Amino acid sequence: MQLHDIARLIGVVYEGDSVEIIGLHTLKEANETQLSFVVDAAYVRDLASTKAAAVIVPSALASQVPQGCIALVSEEVYLKMAIISKAFALPLLDKSAPAPVIGEGSFVSPAAAVENGAVIGKNCTIMAGAYVGLHVRIGDNVTLYPNVSVYPYCVIGNGCIVHSGTVIGSDGFGYAHTKTGEHVKIYQNGNAVLEEEVEIGANCCIDRAVFGSTVIKRGTKIDNLVQIAHNCVIGEHSIIVSQSGIAGSTTLGRNVVMGGQSATAGHLTIAAFTTFAARSGVTKDVKESGKTFGGFPLMEQRQWLKLQGKIAKLLS
Amino acid sequence: MQLHDIARLIGVVYEGDSVEIIGLHTLKEANETQLSFVVDAAYVRDLASTKAAAVIVPSALASQVPQGCIALVSEEVYLKMAIISKAFALPLLDKSAPAPVIGEGSFVSPAAAVENGAVIGKNCTIMAGAYVGLHVRIGDNVTLYPNVSVYPYCVIGNGCIVHSGTVIGSDGFGYAHTKTGEHVKIYQNGNAVLEEEVEIGANCCIDRAVFGSTVIKRGTKIDNLVQIAHNCVIGEHSIIVSQSGIAGSTTLGRNVVMGGQSATAGHLTIAAFTTFAARSGVTKDVKESGKTFGGFPLMEQRQWLKLQGKIAKLLS
């Protein structure tokens, strides 16, 4: 899409030539064919080093846009980005993509649906009602149980098992908001990736990233009814117990354990080998590894246990 | 169904002629062809003004039944209503209903199932494994992702997006209880309605109403794994974050925000522009709009934060 068409779409006038834009990305990750955006001053450092072809930027920061990068100045950066994201939305279907490729020894139920461009490895079992979307890549020895849905462009590594009803790559929950309180969808143009030997229980949701990938790393095991939001990274060999939720852009180190019905806020970083007791509400980063936490707000589990004793005494 | 057959079904003798009854409804909403019921004295005012053809009523309130309305007297009103509800249960299938109508420019996957009587508008995308039940009405520009289920008689407005695994119009959780502790299903003979531009994430449940409609109003956005119980009304442009639950008959005003894993009790009314922090347990009505709450039991969020500070001091 031409930058002058993008500018027209969002009602912004800019100085300079047009260029071909083929995608959106963060300031850090954008390349010379991509458009990026600067929400506020917290991103000034990323702005200085961005390789993006152009950025949407509030007027107060326009002077910080590096040379060679075109500034689209707007006071509604996030909203403009949302509007543009639709133009780069991934297709759900594509008749022109090649027919699916199914590896040797794989069973694909006639009642499964596999879209064009999908590649399924060897010795897989794709059961009835499973959905394998456009350009999905599935490794070897993978089992998709009945009624699993894998959205377009997602990746499932060797040896993964995904149980019934689970959804891989549904849209992350992202909207920009108008002044009158309406919500404008930010199209989620990344994907979700399961590395090798991941097992995911029934009726879980692993959302796709807004840009880049939501990643479940090697050997992680997830119970039923778990929510993993967009752009999370779940470290290797983690254990996520039923009905837990990880909010957007949170990163867990390896061998993190989340107890049942626990949850994290978004944009957190959790050290490896951390354990969260059931119902933990993780409200802050965990920097030291190997500790056990509980409660909401979060504290060390032994503190939480002690605190419950103190609280009980209020009754006496 | 003839009223004398209904009376026989529940073992009640009444005075007066029979009439044709074509449905059940609340005292307020019932019309001259419907049967209603009076659970207890709290409904006496509604009873006085009801237009119902007949009511099931405990003997203590039988004298309050208005003229022209036939009283079926029973001390087990709720249980009798449950028994009758089965006779009015909506069909799941109907070979005599007209073939589905699919609007111009709509794609319906050959692996989707669309029942008779369904009407799908223009430029829709109905993906593999999606289920569109009997007499469902779907507007224009709607996307149903793979393995979405839409129960009979539900309505989905223009521009809605429903992600995989979500269920629209499943039965509300309603039972009458016998003296010996058994539960008798109250058939849920209403529907669920999504107004325009609603987006619902993956693996959510939007239950149908027992009578009338569960309604998700225009522009509301719902994350994954959310429960909306029967007869809820979710106001325009609300935001319901993952793993939240709204219990039956609760009404949210416009632009209400429910944080992750929050929940409400049933039969509450929440003012517009209210925000509930993550994990809020909403135990009471909110009358003043624009405030932020948290905790369980519910309090203003700043109070909750202050309280956590006080509680932490118990440890010192």
Add this chain to the structure above:
Amino acid sequence: MQLHDIARLIGVVYEGDSVEIIGLHTLKEANETQLSFVVDAAYVRDLASTKAAAVIVPSALASQVPQGCIALVSEEVYLKMAIISKAFALPLLDKSAPAPVIGEGSFVSPAAAVENGAVIGKNCTIMAGAYVGLHVRIGDNVTLYPNVSVYPYCVIGNGCIVHSGTVIGSDGFGYAHTKTGEHVKIYQNGNAVLEEEVEIGANCCIDRAVFGSTVIKRGTKIDNLVQIAHNCVIGEHSIIVSQSGIAGSTTLGRNVVMGGQSATAGHLTIAAFTTFAARSGVTKDVKESGKTFGGFPLMEQRQWLKLQGKIAKLLS
């Protein structure tokens, strides 16, 4: 499978002949054709009376293995058992099993999938996208709504209703852990059983047992998005409200009520007619029936209410 092959698989040398082993089970339940295991000294009494053909046992307890039972000595009992469990994993598909049998008056949608060996009773309704696995047994008058998944070998009693998206018999969440922090799947070789007149809402997960059965007893009603873990037994006429979770091997008596978003720890026993308020976190057995509890940690509900009053005073 020959015991000497099993021993070789897990790298254990034992004294004595080989025998044919046809399954795994607990010390209590194993019969003369099965292999069992002793995790630690807490199981010594069960070991003394086991009928298992052989047991995996740590060296410290090897002397307690009863005569006629062969000891496979290992310090990594649980891990060895996990490795062996794969050899006894249930098949998902079996072309040699008989074609499904569908009872008189039953409707099976052409868009449903019914595997070999399945038996469906009379007057059932199996809707589009529903999956009935290998050797599943379904009684009379059962309704499976669209996109329900029933895993192999599960049993659904007469008069059950299962709503869309619900998964019956998915794998319990069980792994053994290596010294380097990897997780080895314990194949879940039991099943899940719904007795008569059970109704289960939308998008629930009822996991299959590791050995034996997860059981939902007669007349129990379960709301949406509920998690029932492996080897639970839910008593007759219980009520489990939306978004609740019951952890593994917990047993509820009859007429237990679990409020919304409540949860139990695993391996608990709850007396009949117990009520848990919404959000209860059940951390201990309940021995006396008929009481009402709330809070996390759990206490009597009236105590919890009183405690909230005391806590609120901290603010004054």
